[in-house]
Amino acid sequence: MSFSLPYVSNDLTGQVALVTGASSGLGVRFAKVLAACGAKVVLAARRLDKLEELAAEIRADGGEALAVAMDAQDADQLIAAVDAAEKAFGTVTILINNAGIPDAQRAHKMPLELIDRVLDVNLRAPYILACEVARRLMAAEKPGRIVNLSSLAHYRYDGGGSALYAITKTAVARMTEALSVEWVKFNINVNAICPGSFASEMMDGMISRVGDFSQYLPRKRLGDPAQLDTTLLYLVSPASEFVTGAVIRVDDGQTAQTR
Numbered sequence: 001m002s003f004s005l006p007y008v009s010n011d012l013t014g015q016v017a018l019v020t021g022a023s024s025g026l027g028v029r030f031a032k033v034l035a036a037c038g039a040k041v042v043l044a045a046r047r048l049d050k051l052e053e054l055a056a057e058i059r060a061d062g063g064e065a066l067a068v069a070m071d072a073q074d075a076d077q078l079i080a081a082v083d084a085a086e087k088a089f090g091t092v093t094i095l096i097n098n099a100g101i102p103d104a105q106r107a108h109k110m111p112l113e114l115i116d117r118v119l120d121v122n123l124r125a126p127y128i129l130a131c132e133v134a135r136r137l138m139a140a141e142k143p144g145r146i147v148n149l150s151s152l153a154h155y156r157y158d159g160g161g162s163a164l165y166a167i168t169k170t171a172v173a174r175m176t177e178a179l180s181v182e183w184v185k186f187n188i189n190v191n192a193i194c195p196g197s198f199a200s201e202m203m204d205g206m207i208s209r210v211g212d213f214s215q216y217l218p219r220k221r222l223g224d225p226a227q228l229d230t231t232l233l234y235l236v237s238p239a240s241e242f243v244t245g246a247v248i249r250v251d252d253g254q255t256a257q258t259r
Contacts (some may be wrong), residue, residue, distance in 0.1 A: 008235045013038035016082065017236070018087040018131065020072065020098030023198030024051035026149070028231055029225035030096050035063035037233065038093060046069040047245035064089070072099045072125035073117060082132050089142045092237050095127035096131045097148040097172075099163075107163040116165060122168035123175070130179055134188050143187035145236045152196040152251045169194075173247045182246030183225050189244040191235045196251025198223035218253040 017034045021027040023045035035041045035058045043051045043065060051067035058065040064087045070081040085092050103110060103118045130146050137144040150173045153166035176192040183190060199222045231250050234240050249255065 005146045006063075007035075007243075008237075008239050009238055010037045012094070013186050015093045015236075016042070016091060017094035018085050018092045018129075018133070019096040019098060020043060020044045020070070020125070022054065022151075023047040026195070026198060026225050026228065027096075027098045027227070028054055030098060031065070031228050032058065033232060034094065034096075034236070036061070036063060040064040040066075040089040042066045042068055042081070042089065042092070044068045044081045045099065047070050050163065057092040073120040074151075075124075075128055078125055078128050079132055082129070082136065083190065086136065086168070091136055091142055092133050093137070093142060093144045095144070095146045097129060097130060097146070099125060099167075100149060100151075103162050106186065107162050110164065118164050118168060122165065125173060125205075127175060130175075130190065132180070133182040134183055134186070138186050143241075146179070146188065146190045147232065147235050148172050148190070148192040150176070150192045150247060152194055152249070152254055154194050155255050160172055162203060176247060177245045184244055189235075189241070190242060191240075191245065192247045193228065193231055193235070194247060194249045194251065195228060195250075196223060196224055196254040198228070200225065202248045218256065221252070223252055 012034060017039040019027055019041060020030045022031045022043035031041050031043055031054060041058060043054055045051055048067060048069040055065040055067040068081045068084045070077045082092060099121060103114060103119060126148055151169035154169045154173045157166040158164065173192050176190050180190040196207045228250060231248055
């Protein structure tokens with residue numbers, strides 16, 4: 001086997017990507033980037049109007065996109081989203097498990113309904129989707145890439161609320177490692193990204209509750225979603241075929257922040 005010099009390519013022509021949580025924040029950027037590199041992109045989230053706007057924008061730029069309404073708490077809708085993607089574009093070869101919600105409450109104050117919702121959206125949904133996509137890749141005898149979104153909270157939790165969020169994000173990191181071992185023989189790579197504090201709709205909500213904390217970060221700034229492009233593309237591009245089970249922290253040094 002010969003390799004180009006350097007062995008780098010962002011060409012995703014022929015790939016079908018399913019991006020969850022694509023109605024806002026990092027999911028919007030991920031979908032645009034994958035489409036710009038040639039992938040056919042399926043956008044999944046609850047807010048269909050937002051997805052349709054994004055799909056129209058991608059098409060206007062020459063890409064291919066499909067909007068699919070999906071509630072991450074509903075297992076039937078998770079499977080239906082994969083069905084819709086396959087019907088429109090073929091076997092999903094790239095899954096971006098991006099959907100997630102914060103809990104923003106101390107553990108002992110969380111109502112059972114919120115506990116269930118955080119567990120469902122942050123852990124159960126990505127597990128179900130990863131298994132469904134992997135099952136179909138195996139049946140089609142195709143390689144695939146699964147990228148799960150964990151969080152800086154996997155490494156650091158200061159006790160200010162959202163303990164369950166941190167727990168689920170650690171679970172996502174471990175899920176990534178475990179599934180990578182199961183599926184390596186099928187050429188399905190499973191990796192995770194742990195972003196630090198990035199500008200997003202979720203982050204806007206946090207700032208509205210606790211105030212602008214960016215001044216306490218090492219470089220006194222939030223990340224821009226564009227600064228995750230290279231990590232995302234590395235994990236879904238041909239050049240990372242030797243990488244599976246990796247949990248990559250992208251946090252601008254925020255893990256070591258002090259107050």
